[in-house]
Amino acid sequence: MKVTQVLAEAKETIISFEILPPTKGKSIESIYNHLNPLMEFNPAFINVTYHRAEQVFKKRSDGNFERVEIRKRPGTVGICAALMNKYKVEAIPHLICGGFSKEETENALIDLDFLGIKNVLALRGDAAANEKFFNSHPNGHRYAEDLVKQIVTLNNGHYMEEDIIDGAKTDFCIGIAGYPEKHFESPNMDTDIYYLKRKIDFGAHYVTTQLFFRNEHYYNYVAKCKENGIMVPIIPGLKPLTNKKQLTTIPRVFNIEVPVELYNEMMKAKTDADCEQVGTEWLLHQCRDLLKNNVPVLHFYTLGKPQVIYNVLKQLF
Numbered sequence: 001m002k003v004t005q006v007l008a009e010a011k012e013t014i015i016s017f018e019i020l021p022p023t024k025g026k027s028i029e030s031i032y033n034h035l036n037p038l039m040e041f042n043p044a045f046i047n048v049t050y051h052r053a054e055q056v057f058k059k060r061s062d063g064n065f066e067r068v069e070i071r072k073r074p075g076t077v078g079i080c081a082a083l084m085n086k087y088k089v090e091a092i093p094h095l096i097c098g099g100f101s102k103e104e105t106e107n108a109l110i111d112l113d114f115l116g117i118k119n120v121l122a123l124r125g126d127a128a129a130n131e132k133f134f135n136s137h138p139n140g141h142r143y144a145e146d147l148v149k150q151i152v153t154l155n156n157g158h159y160m161e162e163d164i165i166d167g168a169k170t171d172f173c174i175g176i177a178g179y180p181e182k183h184f185e186s187p188n189m190d191t192d193i194y195y196l197k198r199k200i201d202f203g204a205h206y207v208t209t210q211l212f213f214r215n216e217h218y219y220n221y222v223a224k225c226k227e228n229g230i231m232v233p234i235i236p237g238l239k240p241l242t243n244k245k246q247l248t249t250i251p252r253v254f255n256i257e258v259p260v261e262l263y264n265e266m267m268k269a270k271t272d273a274d275c276e277q278v279g280t281e282w283l284l285h286q287c288r289d290l291l292k293n294n295v296p297v298l299h300f301y302t303l304g305k306p307q308v309i310y311n312v313l314k315q316l317f
């Protein structure tokens, strides 16, 4: 079922999760072990992230170095198929522009369509590990809006090869990313929302947000989106803070604020268990407030400590 349909039929706030493919060498069991306890809460869908190849230097036997491409977390599409099969849940693969030519994107979409996948999250992706700024594939897309356009084109049955007439229409529901604290490359929130609106005008159906620790960021963002004519569902992304190291890594990686109250509580924590308790209580408080405000979905980034999310959900439902 499409996310938009799930949301239209939902009588109350629904639950969803995001997972990362395991690092290469680990089995699908690591995903099941991660998700099994969380399935108790009947998520309506599970997102699976996509990780582009990285270029690394490897030492050859002659002592010289050569540049090779490696993918540390392959398996997005396979995991989606496995989750749909095992849990009978909608799986949402993330699709990125980075590293993909338009033709490779089209072929990836055909694979997803043949697997019966009805939803995709269309993203630009970040700069490759060895690059400072995002560079698109020479024959790929520069912005997520171009990827959205390509998916819509395929939904209309138009393929890149012009001699394909009466092409089968795909039927993807298209999610996109939004940033309650602004995307880090955007000069200001108004500009960021202008480009968000373009993605929707080109055919995206809903927005999933970057994580945030202060709900006011989300509420203000939703209000500003509405003021700018964005009426699609905006799904809040949530993640617990579970250790002191994240006080510096999370702002750096996700370009978001750690509120001073949360920072102070975390700094007072003495043990790992104390840190997790602080993170659990903060997330619980965020969720209670979001539920009171009738958000369509509580979408949890489960990386790291799924048991914290389990404990929060157990106290909520």
Ligand code: FAD
Pocket: 048, 049, 050, 051, 052, 094, 095, 096, 122, 123, 124, 125, 126, 127, 142, 143, 144, 145, 177, 178, 183, 184, 185, 186, 191, 192, 193, 195, 196, 199, 208, 209, 210, 211, 237
């Ligand atoms: P875009 O919408 O293309 O925006 C990128 C920047 O360009 C923004 O500053 C925007 O304002 C600006 N912009 C957009 N269109 C234009 C235009 N036409 N002209 C000029 N400026 C423009 N990354 C991964 O690699 N894999 C994942 O699985 C993944 N999952 C994610 C899931 C969520 C919910 C979120 C919020 C992010 C995820 N990311 C993922 C990270 C994401 O790829 C990065 O944040 C990336 O830097 C931006 O992606 P985007 O789709 O928002 O890009």
